[in-house]
């Protein structure tokens with residue numbers, strides 16, 4: 039027994055020291071696994087009905103013979119810099135019955151499927167504690183150390199069970215603290231989208247990056263919205279441009295994390311989406327229980343203590359547990 043203990047202790051200590059000190063989650067609403075893993079979609083790229091009639095330049099920019107080359111052309115930061123450091127899946131199962139945003143985000147953030155309460159996007163406070171609230175408690179963090187920056191205002195009620203427990207900036211919400219934050223906070227009201235519930239991802243990202251440098255949060259979630267908006271508008275051209283923008287932001291985010299001693303080598307990141315969408319010309323724009331493909335999402339996990347391929351979450355509701363394991367925390371403490 040003594041010998042086994044002697045062996046077990048150093049192993050446990052090694053696993054501990056490897057654990058992530060910071061956790062970052064990034065999502066882009068309804069960004070399809072087809073485009074992330076295969077690049078520009080050959081079925082959509084020539085279609086007027088997908089908004090591609092006037093988009094020859096995008097076909098020229100992103101078309102390549104093989105899917106591997108196409109995805110590298112569309113998402114060079116992700117495939118060139120992040121993916122080599124990541125465990126990746128294009129086949130993670132959404133387990134909620136609805137395949138719309140709130141149930142999906144709730145699965146990601148709470149590790150649970152609550153079809154009994156969250157039946158769609160109706161505004162209601164999350165009935166379950168989120169992984170962010172749990173981490174604030176577990177790590178004894180201040181409210182400012184657990185931050186959510188989101189384009190869609192629904193994150194105000196989706197991201198926490200107990201209102202006010204974490205720092206949420208979602209939708210057209212003001213924030214102040216640095217000259218850059220003050221300016222972006224003002225600009226968001228002057229450069230609005232057509233949707234009063236969701237601001238531009240550009241604002242969300244610039245705010246998040248500035249907050250990251252200023253407050254150095256231990257836990258951060260950045261949630262983009264515009265990929266879903268353009269898909270619903272049947273505009274594959276704009277959806278492609280937003281996907282390329284998501285990619286540039288991922289590259290900038292990772293570079294920012296690597297540039298700061300508080301994050302370099304000690305940060306774990308997960309990147310995913312709230313739901314999938316269809317694969318064909320008549321349903322790629324949509325998602326929901328009746329749309330084939332809406333029940334499959336993609337996932338990347340990278341950085342400190344990244345999981346093996348086998349350790350990647352296979353269901354959307356296992357993503358929170360996977361992130362906790364990266365941080366050296368037994369997920370049973372969270373999900374019970």
Ligand SMILES: [Zn+2]
Nearest residue numbers: 067068139312
């Ligand atoms: Zn969505």
